[in-house]
Amino acid sequence: MLFDTSTALGWTVITLLKVLGFVVVLLISLAFILLADRKIWAAVQMRKGPNVVGAFGLLQSFADFIKFALKEVIIPAGTDKGIFILAPFLSLTMAFIAWAVVPVAPGWVVSDLNVGILYLLAISSLGVYGIILGGWASNSKYSFLGALRSTAQMISYEVSIGFVIVTVLLLAGSMNLSEIVEAQAGGFWHWYGIALSPITLVMLPMMVVFFISALAETNRPPFDLPEAESELVAGYQVEYSSTLYLLFMIGEYLNIVLMCSMVTILFLGGWHAPVDIAPFTWIPPVFWFAFKALFTFFLFAMVKAIVPRYRYDQLMRLGWKVFLPISMGAVVLVSAWVVFVQGSA
Amino acid sequence: MDLAVLLPAVAFYVFAGAAIAFAFGVVSARNPVRSVLFLIMTFFSAAGLFVLMGAEFLAMILIMVYVGAVAVLFLFVVMMLDIDYVELRQGFADYLPLGGLLSAVLTIELIVLGASWHISDKAQELRQAPIDAGQDNLRAISEVLYTDYAFFIEAAGLVLLVAMIGAVVLTNFHKKGVKRQNISAQVARRAEDGVELVDVKPGQGL
Numbered sequence: 001m002l003f004d005t006s007t008a009l010g011w012t013v014i015t016l017l018k019v020l021g022f023v024v025v026l027l028i029s030l031a032f033i034l035l036a037d038r039k040i041w042a043a044v045q046m047r048k049g050p051n052v053v054g055a056f057g058l059l060q061s062f063a064d065f066i067k068f069a070l071k072e073v074i075i076p077a078g079t080d081k082g083i084f085i086l087a088p089f090l091s092l093t094m095a096f097i098a099w100a101v102v103p104v105a106p107g108w109v110v111s112d113l114n115v116g117i118l119y120l121l122a123i124s125s126l127g128v129y130g131i132i133l134g135g136w137a138s139n140s141k142y143s144f145l146g147a148l149r150s151t152a153q154m155i156s157y158e159v160s161i162g163f164v165i166v167t168v169l170l171l172a173g174s175m176n177l178s179e180i181v182e183a184q185a186g187g188f189w190h191w192y193g194i195a196l197s198p199i200t201l202v203m204l205p206m207m208v209v210f211f212i213s214a215l216a217e218t219n220r221p222p223f224d225l226p227e228a229e230s231e232l233v234a235g236y237q238v239e240y241s242s243t244l245y246l247l248f249m250i251g252e253y254l255n256i257v258l259m260c261s262m263v264t265i266l267f268l269g270g271w272h273a274p275v276d277i278a279p280f281t282w283i284p285p286v287f288w289f290a291f292k293a294l295f296t297f298f299l300f301a302m303v304k305a306i307v308p309r310y311r312y313d314q315l316m317r318l319g320w321k322v323f324l325p326i327s328m329g330a331v332v333l334v335s336a337w338v339v340f341v342q343g344s345a
Numbered sequence: 346m347d348l349a350v351l352l353p354a355v356a357f358y359v360f361a362g363a364a365i366a367f368a369f370g371v372v373s374a375r376n377p378v379r380s381v382l383f384l385i386m387t388f389f390s391a392a393g394l395f396v397l398m399g400a401e402f403l404a405m406i407l408i409m410v411y412v413g414a415v416a417v418l419f420l421f422v423v424m425m426l427d428i429d430y431v432e433l434r435q436g437f438a439d440y441l442p443l444g445g446l447l448s449a450v451l452t453i454e455l456i457v458l459g460a461s462w463h464i465s466d467k468a469q470e471l472r473q474a475p476i477d478a479g480q481d482n483l484r485a486i487s488e489v490l491y492t493d494y495a496f497f498i499e500a501a502g503l504v505l506l507v508a509m510i511g512a513v514v515l516t517n518f519h520k521k522g523v524k525r526q527n528i529s530a531q532v533a534r535r536a537e538d539g540v541e542l543v544d545v546k547p548g549q550g551l
Contacts, residue, residue: 008347008348008349008352012348114481114483115402118402118405118409122412122413126408126412155413155414158413175483313526
């Protein structure tokens with residue numbers, strides 16, 4: 001009764017357990033992903049990075065967490081207190097609930113929605129509010145300018161992300177994320193990003209466009225203008241301290257890992273092994289998923305270390321004048337491919 | 346009571362109650378930014394009601410379009426207004442008679458309408474099965490939208506395109522004498538175009 005999905009009680013219990021599992025695994029892996037980010041960044045700059053707390057600095061994130069949690073929460077005078085506190089919670093909640101539709105292995109998903117991708121787009125458009133409200137409620141010019149920049153940037157790049165996703169939807173013929181992954185089964189030559197077919201000439205550039213847009217969407221370098229420390233101090237986060245700041249940061253990193261998972265699901269075949277034969281299929285699907293997502297995160301970290309920051313007008317030009325026309329053209333090409341080549345075959 | 350009946354019922358009353366409470370917040374909040382926030386929460390509750398009815402596609406589109414785009418623009422505009430909050434609070438008594446009259450008329454109209462409204466006997470059946478049960482509603486909507494109503498949706502697209510072009514034309518003007526970055530000229534520029542190497546003889550100068 002308690003663990004039987006056909007009854008309402010069992011379904012509720014199992015869903016709650018799944019949610020708990022996702023949250024715990026995500027938070028713990030986030031601690032090490034944060035460390036990996038700093039380590040990779042340090043290695044590129046020939047530094048050692050955090051190496052004091054625990055062996056190789058493995059416990060650094062936990063030390064940081066304790067430090068964040070124990071500091072005093074400072075709420076500056078003149079802030080809109082309710083919204084000031086609400087904003088980081090909103091940011092974190094939106095980052096977490098987006099994971100509800102992400103399938104990490106066959107059946108390992110909290111909610112297998114038919115409109116999974118639309119759900120992700122809707123939630124990511126809600127994520128903007130945490131930032132803009134935090135920036136506005138701080139009652140500081142730096143925060144407000146940072147929030148406006150960030151919002152404009154996220155809205156701009158969401159458009160091209162939307163069109164890139166449409167190309168994948170057309171090929172997979174479904175908005176359900178599990179079905180999109182299933183459509184890429186049977187070896188790496190079926191993955192949309194690197195498929196061995198003429199459509200790759202369109203889809204490989206689309207994967208690059210999605211990757212770069214994901215950098216901009218998550219405010220990562222080279223598009224970290226909202227936080228540009230040389231001009232805006234730290235953008236919308238200036239007035240935040242202690243646990244409230246920590247919530248913003250966890251939300252930001254959760255979104256980054258979500259984007260890595262999205263690249264994995266849409267272009268790299270999700271949980272599928274690269275070759276469908278014995279030694280590769282022994283490894284459980286969830287490890288393949290994690291491996292691909294972490295590889296994408298490695299690329300995110302390398303970009304942070306290597307590429308200098310964009311100027312704001314260049315960022316807008318890239319989003320609206322380069323990526324948008326390219327991705328719209330790709331939608332036309334892919335739909336023509338689906339109708340005239342796949343349809344007639 | 347059975348959980349399978351109880352959970353959707355609880356969810357419905359939570360979303361419906363929240364929608365009404367937030368809608369009241371929109372008109373009663375003193376701070377316009379809070380008004381917009383209440384409006385966003387109202388949209389969000391309405392999307393929750395759509396999900397309960399099994400119209401998840403409409404719910405997602407509602408959130409993406411209204412909450413993700415329209416309300417952000419509202420918020421931008423309202424946040425950048427230069428508002429004197431003290432002045433806003435005055436004048437409540439001046440507007441009370443007119444506002445009270447308007448709302449009284451609207452309430453009477455609603456009551457008259459509600460009392461004389463006759464619900465068809467077949468309405469309930471139509472409501473329960475708007476689409477085939479086995480079909481997800483994304484497919485169901487698109488099969489109607491792009492077959493029977495194809496010309497209407499194209500006409501709607503055309504109207505939106507005209508409106509978009511109109512908005513661009515209205516706000517687009519070029520200032521004379523503004524330096525603009527020409528990316529292709531910058532990329533095409535070579536060292537020979539910008540730097541001239543001169544072999545200067547000692548004691549002569551250029």
